[in-house]
Amino acid sequence: MQQFLDAIQSGASAAEIEHLPIPxxxxxxxxxxxxxxMWKGVxxxxxxxxQSLHVGMVPTPExxxxxxxxxxxASSINFNTVWSSIFEPVSTFGPMARLARESExxxxxxxPYQVVGSDASGVVLRVGTAVRTWKxxxxxxxxxxxVDDQDQSAHNDSMMAANQRIWGYETNFxxxxxxxxxxxxxxxxxxxxxxxxxxxVNALCNSTSYRMLVGRNGAQMKQGDVVLIWGAxxxxxxxxxxxxxxxxxxxxxxxxxxxxxxxxxxxxxxHIIDRSAAGYQFWKDAHTHDEGEWRRLGKDIRDLCGEDPxxxxxxxxxxxxxxxxxxxxxxxxxxxxxxxxxFMMEFDNRHFWMRLKRLxxxxxxxxxxxxxxxxxxxxxxxxxxMSRVFPLVDTVEAAYEVxxxxxxxxxxxxxLAPEEGLGVTDPDLRAKVADxxxxxxx
Numbered sequence: 001m002q003q004f005l006d007a008i009q010s011g012a013s014a015a016e017i018e019h020l021p022i023p024x025x026x027x028x029x030x031x032x033x034x035x036x037x038m039w040k041g042v043x044x045x046x047x048x049x050x051q052s053l054h055v056g057m058v059p060t061p062e063x064x065x066x067x068x069x070x071x072x073x074a075s076s077i078n079f080n081t082v083w084s085s086i087f088e089p090v091s092t093f094g095p096m097a098r099l100a101r102e103s104e105x106x107x108x109x110x111x112p113y114q115v116v117g118s119d120a121s122g123v124v125l126r127v128g129t130a131v132r133t134w135k136x137x138x139x140x141x142x143x144x145x146x147v148d149d150q151d152q153s154a155h156n157d158s159m160m161a162a163n164q165r166i167w168g169y170e171t172n173f174x175x176x177x178x179x180x181x182x183x184x185x186x187x188x189x190x191x192x193x194x195x196x197x198x199x200x201v202n203a204l205c206n207s208t209s210y211r212m213l214v215g216r217n218g219a220q221m222k223q224g225d226v227v228l229i230w231g232a233x234x235x236x237x238x239x240x241x242x243x244x245x246x247x248x249x250x251x252x253x254x255x256x257x258x259x260x261x262x263x264x265x266x267x268x269x270x271h272i273i274d275r276s277a278a279g280y281q282f283w284k285d286a287h288t289h290d291e292g293e294w295r296r297l298g299k300d301i302r303d304l305c306g307e308d309p310x311x312x313x314x315x316x317x318x319x320x321x322x323x324x325x326x327x328x329x330x331x332x333x334x335x336x337x338x339x340x341x342x343f344m345m346e347f348d349n350r351h352f353w354m355r356l357k358r359l360x361x362x363x364x365x366x367x368x369x370x371x372x373x374x375x376x377x378x379x380x381x382x383x384x385x386m387s388r389v390f391p392l393v394d395t396v397e398a399a400y401e402v403x404x405x406x407x408x409x410x411x412x413x414x415x416l417a418p419e420e421g422l423g424v425t426d427p428d429l430r431a432k433v434a435d436x437x438x439x440x441x442x
Contacts, residue, residue: 197413227311313335
């Protein structure tokens with residue numbers, strides 16, 4: 001892949017890039033099918049991604065007509081990479097086996113390994129025969145909505161497609177690699193003022209937050225709405241915080257330390273709850289809620305902003321879900337996209353039905369939502385929330401940090417990019433938003 005890196009850095013033309021030979025194998029972060037049972041009986045927190053993620057060479061798959069080969073300059077770690085690495089809640093080799101039954105091209109995904117990673121920024125190297133909009137040399141970022149839109153179920157909202165999958169999680173050939181195979185409809189223009197690593201960390205989390213709060217498929221936040229945001233300096237929470245501030249809402253942000261509260265103050269957040277200082281204990285034991293703690297949280301929110309939340313931005317899952325359903329105001333909305341603390345939810349249904357609340361499930365974003373979210377990044381209106389950058393060879397350490405919540409915002413991963421700070425082509429916009437780009441950097 002060095003020849004491609006040299007060509008990209010020297011400003012080679014589309015024709016010059018297109019004539020470089022695609023390598024027969026490439027370096028990638030992957031899990032092995034033979035190891036998918038290695039964690040049986042081990043508690044989630046004791047499963048170690050450093051033992052199950054491998055960095056090594058894998059064969060280059062053939063390119064389908066609607067796909068591109070992408071030289072990956074940078075990628076990032078998402079929680080789904082952790083889930084892949086600990087084979088939880090299920091091994092992802094099952095979904096890939098089902099994908100393989102869909103078509104002749106889909107068979108490629110069912111292999112004894114899976115290349116993981118659901119974010120990437122990079123340069124198009126080669127396009128399939130059916131690709132019209134993109135060409136070799138294009139600088140792009142990738143969203144992870146993997147859909148075959150021949151199915152009518154995809155036509156209104158591609159996230160409702162019967163065959164919708166998350167690229168690099170439920171498919172093979174993902175973004176934590178030097179090379180990736182990407183459907184052309186996953187590509188978006190790279191934000192010109194960002195470095196490769198900054199451009200790589202946004203698509204999954206930013207688009208998810210956009211759909212949850214802004215898009216018509218989510219909570220449809222309006223000006224003046226009070227929004228409770230759990231994990232407000234985490235991957236999706238930090239983007240959610242920006243959308244609430246930008247949209248004229250009132251964020252009430254929950255974090256786990258005073259250092260994270262300081263980040264929020266830089267972002268312009270006024271109402272902050274440090275849950276480590278508050279010491280909430282929403283569960284008396286593994287099976288019993290403490291409604292008194294729900295009420296205490298509700299009072300703390302009202303003391304900060306004078307009213308109950310119109311919207312709760314929920315993603316921790318089991319640890320907070322009962323509290324979220326309780327504190328949202330009568331007629332309010334809880335929107336949820338994840339369950340990092342556990343997938344089995346419990347809440348008191350009386351507070352739900354008798355107070356006419358709404359629960360909205362949300363999953364990533366459709367093509368339009370992903371494109372609009374990327375547009376806001378490109379215009380410097382929403383900003384990357386990257387705190388650290390690792391080289392690809394150290395991806396296993398980065399995944400371990402995410403698994404144990406040792407990070408803020410997103411963790412970037414350099415693939416072909418030899419160092420941080422490369423890839424900027426709009427230095428004027430970058431200078432304009434320099435302060436915002438430093439919010440999360442250590």
